[in-house]
Amino acid sequence: MTRSDRPLFSEDTGERDAAWVQAALAGESGAFGRLVEAYERRVVSTAYRLLGNSDDAMDIAQEAFLRAFRSLGRLKKPGRFGPWLMRIVTNQSLNARRSRRSGSTVTLDERRGTAGRTSGDGEPGTTAFGPDRQVESRELQAAIDAALDTLPEKQRLALVLFTVEGWAQKDIAALLECSLETVKWNVFQARRRLRQRLAGVMGS
Amino acid sequence: MKPRIDEYDEFLLSRLLDGELPADQAVTLHRRMEREPELRAAFESLARVDALLARRQADQPAVHWRQFHEKVLAAVAAQAAPAPKTIPLARWLGICAPLAAAAAIGLIVLLDRDRLQVPKDGAIPTPIRVTVNSPAEDAPGKLTVRLYRPRLNESGDTGVLRVAFSRSPQLAEAIRRQDQASQSRPTSVVVAARHRPSPPQLELLVDLLPL
Numbered sequence: 001m002t003r004s005d006r007p008l009f010s011e012d013t014g015e016r017d018a019a020w021v022q023a024a025l026a027g028e029s030g031a032f033g034r035l036v037e038a039y040e041r042r043v044v045s046t047a048y049r050l051l052g053n054s055d056d057a058m059d060i061a062q063e064a065f066l067r068a069f070r071s072l073g074r075l076k077k078p079g080r081f082g083p084w085l086m087r088i089v090t091n092q093s094l095n096a097r098r099s100r101r102s103g104s105t106v107t108l109d110e111r112r113g114t115a116g117r118t119s120g121d122g123e124p125g126t127t128a129f130g131p132d133r134q135v136e137s138r139e140l141q142a143a144i145d146a147a148l149d150t151l152p153e154k155q156r157l158a159l160v161l162f163t164v165e166g167w168a169q170k171d172i173a174a175l176l177e178c179s180l181e182t183v184k185w186n187v188f189q190a191r192r193r194l195r196q197r198l199a200g201v202m203g204s
Numbered sequence: 205m206k207p208r209i210d211e212y213d214e215f216l217l218s219r220l221l222d223g224e225l226p227a228d229q230a231v232t233l234h235r236r237m238e239r240e241p242e243l244r245a246a247f248e249s250l251a252r253v254d255a256l257l258a259r260r261q262a263d264q265p266a267v268h269w270r271q272f273h274e275k276v277l278a279a280v281a282a283q284a285a286p287a288p289k290t291i292p293l294a295r296w297l298g299i300c301a302p303l304a305a306a307a308a309i310g311l312i313v314l315l316d317r318d319r320l321q322v323p324k325d326g327a328i329p330t331p332i333r334v335t336v337n338s339p340a341e342d343a344p345g346k347l348t349v350r351l352y353r354p355r356l357n358e359s360g361d362t363g364v365l366r367v368a369f370s371r372s373p374q375l376a377e378a379i380r381r382q383d384q385a386s387q388s389r390p391t392s393v394v395v396a397a398r399h400r401p402s403p404p405q406l407e408l409l410v411d412l413l414p415l
Contacts, residue, residue, distance in 0.1 A: 192250075
């Protein structure tokens with residue numbers, strides 16, 4: 001299996017989600033809560049990748065769940081709840097990002113400063129890397145942030161979802177409503193541009 | 205030896221990185237990399253960029269998950285029940301599109317489906333009507349889509365959602381004048397695109413509309 005074939009939404013999760021969606025529509029208490037529990041980490045994580053800020057990501061994620069709840073009856077295929085929810089949160093994140101760009105800007109320090117690895121029980125914990133590695137990579141990570149910000153939106157989205165979030169390229173194609181080949185091309189172009197822009201700091 | 209690598213070479217390297225290159229092409233590319241240092245350097249830097257990005261998987265948002273979960277459920281509980289199953293807008297547009305394509309520019313097609321529902325905060329979802337104002341599909345020019353806030357009817361429980369498409373500045377101006385004459389204002393100019401939004405896109409726009 002190639003890296004881009006990694007499935008995100010399986011038939012099993014689709015059947016499970018369909019049952020929970022039907023139960024939520026039937027008014028069963030707790031059914032939507034199970035959907036929230038199943039997707040909350042992925043939803044927050046995706047928003048975080050696109051916004052670079054934990055607080056913003058949580059706000060967007062909560063709003064995405066509320067919109068999904070309000071629109072649950074319009075979901076044609078309940079088994080596709082996962083991709084549908086991810087499309088909502090992705091679009092909301094991109095809208096928030098555009099709004100933020102048109103207004104005040106957020107510095108790289110602010111963006112990186114709120115990041116922190118969570119411990120196993122879900123509590124905020126220490127960052128992922130040791131102090132030495134943090135120092136070593138800080139400049140490079142800042143350069144990557146800056147380079148990512150210069151990419152066209154679709155290229156940035158395709159690369160981040162594929163490489164960082166581990167989405168299958170066919171799921172990204174569904175999200176962006178484009179062909180699989182277009183996603184591959186966007187990932188390639190994003191990599192190419194990043195390579196060119198980071199050549200100085202990577203020493204190549 | 206090729207003096208420089210080109211864009212297609214880099215595309216092959218990207219596919220090799222993802223393990224998507226057919227075996228024979230992969231072998232050929234590896235042989236080329238043995239002969240061409242620049243190609244090898246390009247592959248190594250692509251791989252390094254990828255590795256740097258992948259390292260970010262460990263950079264997770266700082267979230268107290270239990271509190272977040274409870275906060276979301278509390279917000280959901282404050283809402284009305286989820287909207288019951290409705291006829292999706294996609295089916296609607298499937299009905300509407302042939303009519304719209306045949307219509308003269310500016311023709312207003314009124315469709316009335318009382319099962320398409322948009323929830324109000326804290327209230328049982330109310331039925332709405334949809335109005336589609338569309339030119340012929342093959343008209344040239346940039347497409348602009350306007351979504352109009354649902355209006356309450358006389359009984360106070362039915363809204364009207366208008367979706368207006370325009371492909372030419374002239375038509376956009378005509379729609380604007382029509383809006384001015386009827387004192388209706390779009391909620392927002394939502395999309396400016398070369399192609400008419402697909403039904404799923406329109407569904408999403410409706411979902412995102414601040415009703």
